[in-house]
Amino acid sequence: MNILQINSSIFSGAGQSTGLADQFVARLQAQNPGARLTVRDLAGDPVPHLDAARFGAFLAKPEDRTPAQQAVVTYSDVLIDELKRADVVVLGLPLYNFGLPSTLKAYFDHVGRVGATFRYTEKGPVGLLTGKKVFVFAARGGFYAGTPNDSQTPYIRAFLSFLGMSDIEFVYAEGLAISEASKQQGIARARAEIDRLVKSRQLELAA
Numbered sequence: 185m186n187i188l189q190i191n192s193s194i195f196s197g198a199g200q201s202t203g204l205a206d207q208f209v210a211r212l213q214a215q216n217p218g219a220r221l222t223v224r225d226l227a228g229d230p231v232p233h234l235d236a237a238r239f240g241a242f243l244a245k246p247e248d249r250t251p252a253q254q255a256v257v258t259y260s261d262v263l264i265d266e267l268k269r270a271d272v273v274v275l276g277l278p279l280y281n282f283g284l285p286s287t288l289k290a291y292f293d294h295v296g297r298v299g300a301t302f303r304y305t306e307k308g309p310v311g312l313l314t315g316k317k318v319f320v321f322a323a324r325g326g327f328y329a330g331t332p333n334d335s336q337t338p339y340i341r342a343f344l345s346f347l348g349m350s351d352i353e354f355v356y357a358e359g360l361a362i363s364e365a366s367k368q369q370g371i372a373r374a375r376a377e378i379d380r381l382v383k384s385r386q387l388e389l390a391a
Contacts, residue, residue, distance in 0.1 A: 185219040187212060188270035192288040193278045193323075196227040200360060201276035201323035204374050208319060208355075209274055211382045222266055226287035231263070233286065234293040242297055260294045264301055272317050273349065275340075279324040282335055292343055301347045311348025318344055318352040319381065321374070325361030329354075353381060 189209050193199025197206075213219050232238065241253035242260070249257065267273070278285060284292075295301055302311050320340060328334040341352055357374035359366035 185212075185216045185271050186269050187219055187221045187272045187274060188224065188266050189221065189274045189276070190224045190226065190288075190291070191276045192226045192285045192291075193276055194227050194280075194285065194287075196225055199227075199276060199278055199323070200357060200371070201278045201321050204321040204323065204355065204357060204371075204378065205274050205276035205319075207375065208321065208378050208381065211378065212272065212274075212385070215382065215385065222270070224263075224266065224291075226285070226291055230287045231290040231294055233290045238294075260297060261300075263291065263295050264297065267295060267301070267313055267316075267347075270316060272319070275318065275320045277320050277322045277336060277340070279322065279328065279336060282333060284336060284339065296343070296347065309346060311346055311350075314348040316349050316351065318349050320352060320354045322354060322356050323360060323374075324356065324358045327358045329356045329358060355381070 187209060189205055191197070191199065191202045191205060193202045196202065209221065213221065237252075238256050241249065241256035244250075244253050277288070280286075298304065301313055302309050304310075322329075322336060329337065337354060340354075341350075344350070344352060355374050355377045357370045359370045361367070
């Protein structure tokens with residue numbers, strides 16, 4: 185099993201979403217001792233935000249690329265190869281101002297490439313990153329899941345499904361900024377969900 189863990193908290197390893205993702209990955213590795221883990225920390229090693237020059241590099245034909253453009257494409261290829269190799273993708277996802285961390289959006293802009301992670305056909309777009317299981321650990325200060333203010337869940341589902349990753353489980357830790365009691369309750373609920381997910385994967389492996 186190849187596991188790709190993507191941490192998008194600005195607090196890196198100290199983020200609540202990262203902590204939950206870490207807990208799940210540790211349980212998954214204990215369950216699968218031979219599993220190989222790759223960690224992509226978008227705070228410690230941020231992906232550059234997309235600009236006209238970088239987008240132009242993606243559009244340029246391989247034979248016409250400048251050395252600078254080729255470097256941009258090669259960097260994107262590394263990120264995409266990590267996704268291609270992964271059997272399981274684990275995403276730590278905090279909520280900032282009702283949206284994604286900008287570093288995660290930059291990451292998505294570098295892995296969403298026509299011909300590499302999806303292609304267009306006469307019947308519509310087809311995602312190329314299939315056969316993967318995605319677990320998203322979403323940490324929020326308030327309560328947003330299931331409300332119109334949760335912009336993350338539909339966006340993440342739409343984007344990853346567009347690339348072929350439609351088997352997605354969300355674990356929410358909410359109410360973390362309301363009070364200490366609310367924070368502890370939110371984390372406890374998320375940890376209970378991690379227990380459920382780990383047990384369900386044990387059953388899958390035994391089947």
